[in-house]
Amino acid sequence: MHLNKLNLLRSMLQIRRFEEKLEQLSRETEKIYGMMIVSTGQEAVASGVGAVLDPADVIISNHRSHGHLLAKGADPKLIMAEIFGKATGYNKGKSGTLHIAAPEVNVLCTTTVVGGGIPIAVGTAFASHYKQQKNVTVCFFGDGASDEGSFHEALNLASLWNLPVIFACENNVYSGAQRVEEHSKVKNFADRAIAYGMPGIVVDGNNVLEVYQSAMKAKERCLSGEGPTLIEYKTYRWGGHSTHDQQSYQPQEEIELWKKLCPIEQLKATLIKEGVLGQEQYQQMENEIKQAVEEAVKFADESPWPQPEDAMEDIYI
Template identity: 55%
Template sequence: MEPQANSVRLKTMYEKMVLIRKFEERIIELVQEQGRIPGMQILANGQEAVAVGIIEALKAEDVIVSNHRSHGHLLAKGADPKHLMAEIMGKATGVNKGKSGTLHLAVPEVNALMTSTVVGAGPPLAAGAAFAQQYRNEPNITVVFFGDGAAAEGSVHEAMNLAALWKLPLLFVCENNCWAGAQSYAQHCSVGEIAQRGIAYGMPGEFVDGNDVKKVYALALSMAEYCREGKGPALIEAKTYRMRGHGENDHQHYVDKAELEYWAKKCPIRSLKEKMLKDGIVTENELQAIETKTLAIVAEAVAFGDASPFPLAKEALNDVWA
């Protein structure tokens, strides 16, 4: 992979980001149409550049471990939007037969190995996956996505210590979206940059503008290479912003409107689009084609979910044991 995203890759990443945005915007509509979708939806609107920039720098065989804000990670890793949407709707055709719903999606066929909604649980699980890769001398790495809120969990620190001690091929990606529930970063974190904590575990820690997919991609590529070479784990802090509430039932009454407007202007998709147009990488026609194509994919996913049956109630008894 080229160390700096070339124009083809930029367009690819743009399309993936647009797909994620459209997919989640459709979920917002479904939430608002009462009864269309069960449970609380947790969206990553505004954070698409982190998911896409990191995962674009990986190989298909590399493993990811995600968290409650997972849709973008999974779509970027190649999960089928139809079966993903069906799962979010609780349908039998979902990637996990309706057992997971939106919160714990596992798509092992694309190496999206595990998702945990217990905040901070991902890193120890990912250490286990990375250990398996090291144990079998595989040339692959594991990436775990966690939030700035999770960085306060003891399990994250235990995992960082173990991964650094054993030089596991594990890339920690702290997706700092400035909020842990209704608590701002300043209210819940003891350091200015979580990336600084890399030093405490003897691993490189780098801060990046998480709304700039080109920068995220370039850093992820070099950090993934570091992990792949057997030098041990690495930590990326990608600073971005949670444009919606913690979940769709959170209307952000505690958020300063000016702050939301500031970050809206830094929208990773719009920034990339403007940059590509300015640099002559993409034409308005191509952008329109991407818009049409991604909307069609999302429409097809929703139609597939709608047409799919719910699982039988008694099937709740299955899948506890192997």
């Protein structure tokens, strides 16, 4: 697969601007109802991993999912409409921001039960293996999820059966309000792979090129039948757990430090230095993305609400 660094930049920027809009709408308007959870600062993980995936590859996501969806090619309009609770959304308003499934792009499950998606990823990977298909599953979860029993059961089984799954642990330093030191004695969550006889790799999750390389290597390992890899992406969530989190537990200096490690600014600087990107070209990219976000908002805004009784549909076939 040929790496297009400009596409990586575009992908990260799309996630950033999309989620900035979500935060703004959530805080300042009545358009978005309920919880809002964004991944600002962590975009390189979604974009870098997403760039190695083919349409047939599967993503199992979690409560911080917008980046994963966009990086897999989900339609921003349908995501926005779902978050608005409109009938035109990916899931007709039944999921909202927290559980969006986009089977059209093989994001087959977004679960907010922490660690709940990890055994499901074993199942989707098993199906690829069973049908001898050349595709992989990526399961995204946080550092906190690796404390769940489901993580351990799933990694053990995936490794035992050499299944084509990449366990992408986004260590964003906080599990709720707990710092990593407060919820585990393990310094690197990737070390937990040792217990299951699979490779565990620590990667700078704010360096999208390293994210991409690591995911490509793990994918090749999956496709050669050697089995799963656990990759710990060390990153940081600039915001709180959700937009209503006051972040009392997050030191301001720490946030400022990580903002200097912004994955978008890092790649942008590299591309300008390499002469691949000019300021004008960057501005054009910004404009296109902002316009697409505005179009998504307009689409969601103008879309019809579901009828109350539509709630009774889609339970059984």
